[in-house]
Amino acid sequence: MKHLFSKSYGGQILCLGAAALAATTASCSTEKKAPAKQYNIVYIMTDDHTAQMMSCYDTRYIETPNLDRIANDGVKFTNSFVANSLSGPSRACMLTGKHSHANGFTDNTTCVFDGSQQTMPKLLQKAGYQTAIIGKWHLISLPTGFDHWEIVPEQGDYYNPDFITMDNDTIQKQGYITNLITDMSIDWMENQRDKSRPFCLFIHHKAIHRNWLPELKYLSLYEDKTFPMPDNFYDDYEGRPAAAAQEMNILKDMDIIYDTKMYRKDKDTRLKGAYEAYVGRLNPEERKVYDAFYEPLIEDFYKKNPQGKELAEWKYQRYMRDYAKVVKSLDDNVGRVLDYLKEKGLLDNTLVVYTSDQGFYMGEHGWFDKRFMYEESMHTPLIMHLPKDFKAKGDIPQMVQNIDYAPTFLELAGAPIPEDIQGVSLVPLLKGEKPADWRKSLYYHFYEYPAEHMVKRHYGVRTDRYKLIHFYNDIDVWELYDLKEDPTEMHNLFGQPGYEKITEELKAELVKLQTQYKDPIEAKLKQQQEAQK
Structure with missing residues (x-):
């Protein structure tokens, strides 16, 4: 364990004080009697998937039929938000039910998640659940509170990615990461878990994180589509100096090689080496397919050499197309999970959650990425298939936040909800209730x-x-x-x-x-x- 940590995650600064203190001082509310049956939980989380790119929320861009299956059959939260729009901190908020300052993981650059603190998966284990997480972890330290885990190092790779196993090994698997994570998740549900016990499975995808490398079979998808540009694509940030100071502008900051794949050996950019490493994971046969698609685009781009607004709009279309292609593979794999649960008769007793660690900018304000408290990144998609005992249906308008997932899962498990958890359970909303005292604001x-x-x-x-x-x-x-x-x-x-x-x-x-x-x-x-x- 020590060897793996130093090998994969060295050079980080620990931020453990507040979280460790909270773990030692937590107290629990009065215990609830466990329900006659405990509901399984399948929590599917993507990285940087924004509601604009899900057709159950927004029909302007693409169709996501399998995600729409969840929304159409269950509930869609129309006012779902995160407490800190950044991958690692968002995950820490979800796991602990606490804001970043309380769980100790405030940012990706200086912190390591304190795995000794109280977390929702640990509390589920105490309630008799088997817990597993497969895919992206992104919290620097190794997972705790899980009976089974297999995670990608740091951000992970789209092509033929590495996985860190509980045996202290880092192994490479052949294939596209979204398919592999789904394969491993279904295999755990079918062949590895104790089927006499309730389970909570976290399926954490790398998709749709930058730099949006598509599954090879979808390289040509959306190439004939011109995506509409946001009305504020050419925002001048008047009266908003913080917005003006960012470095996430599609024209100025999107790397022509790393982000749009316009690779040439004689061209240098800041992120060229990272791109070479990513596509270098393809085997020779795969690389031929990849290059056969991109080479004509590269030749045409450097021949035309667009500048100014023409370059900005060209980058926007390439970004949207690649992002949409990665969403397509994700949507396919959500469908595979739903089909498996239906085939095995598990849907009636399983809560299926689909969300992302935050939203993302699809050209709004001229941007990609997230971080700001503005709507596109603070807002996150949240849809749920509900067990048959729950009566809610359609849109849920109440304001909810990712700190609410932990108490929700604990209440579904019949487990006590510790008083230091800062989120609130969504179970009343899932029952179709409309609490008069629901929160009126978010932090x-x-x-x-x-x-x-x-x-x-x-x-x-x-x-x-x-x-x-x-x-x-x-x-x-x-x-x-x-x-x-x-x-x-x-x-x-x-x-x-x-x-x-x-x-x-x-x-x-x-x-x-x-x-x-x-x-x-x-x-x-x-x-x-x-x-x-």
């Missing part, structure tokens, strides 16, 4: 700066209509948006006449949430300000 906090894409640190509050954001650290800027009148968040209303009252109300709500969740950021900022005087 968000992003920490990773400086880092890839250079998004400033910020925190904020979102209600059903308004959003207030404070960018801090090397900047002190507030932003206010009326989501009803300005759903694309183009007009910062902070400090504008007529918005004084709503600003004060939102600031008060923000402090209330920070107090509720025990995020000390305001006190720290005040101390820094006093020290600078």
Whole structure:
């Protein structure tokens, strides 16, 4: 175990203090009697899959028939959000039911997840569940709380990827990663688990993470499609200095080799070496297929040599096409899991969850990636097939967050929900109830700066209509948006006449949430300000 950690994850800085303390001080609510039957849970999570690219949410771009099967047969959350729009922190929030500052994993660059702390999979084990995770982990440390795990190192590879096993081995498997993760997940359900016990299986895909390498059989898919561009693709970021300072613009920051695959030996880019390593995993026969598709595109691109707006729009179309191709393989494999559960008679007693670790920008504001508290990245898809005992159907409009998954799964298992879990169980919503006291606001906090894409640190509050954001650290800027009148968040209303009252109300709500969740950021900022005087 020690050898594997140093081999695969060396050079990281531990961020364990808050999480370890929370683990030792947690107390549990009154235990509930276990239900007569405990529901299986299949939790499918992708990386960077945004609601815009699921046809059950948005029909502008592509069709996702198997994902739509879940939504059409079950429920679709229309106001589902994350607490920190970044892969590792989002996963830590899901596993612990706590915000980033409370679980100790605030960002991908300086933290290692404290596996000794209380997590939802450990509590499920105590309730008699078998637990397994297959695919992307992305929390630096090795998984704990799982009876079975097999994970990809760091981000993983699309082609012929490596997997780290519980035997302390790193092995390469032949095939496309989305298919392999599904193969392994179905094999665990069919051949490896104890079928006399309830189970919780986490199927964590690399897809649809950058750099969007398609399954070879889908290389030509969508090549005849021209995707509509967002109205704010050419956003000038007026009145929003933090938005202007990012490095995730499709024109300026999308790597022509790494991201759009326009590879030439005589061309150099910052990420050229990474691209060579990724496609270098293809065997000779596979590489011939890959090159046969891309070589004509490469020749045409360098011959035409587009610049300015023409280049921006060319990059956008290549990005959308590759992203959509990766979604196609993902959707296929979701269908395989659903078919298996149906064939084995498991659907009636299984909660199937499909979500992503956050949303993503498909050209909105001219961007790719995530991180900002703006809607496209804070919002995440969440659809569920429900066991037959649950009566909810169709859209669920209440505001939910990824810290809610842990208490939901624990309640379904009949397990006690520890009082230090900050999320709330979604079970009442799954029963078709409409609780009058449901939350009216959400808290968000992003920490990773400086880092890839250079998004400033910020925190904020979102209600059903308004959003207030404070960018801090090397900047002190507030932003206010009326989501009803300005759903694309183009007009910062902070400090504008007529918005004084709503600003004060939102600031008060923000402090209330920070107090509720025990995020000390305001006190720290005040101390820094006093020290600078």
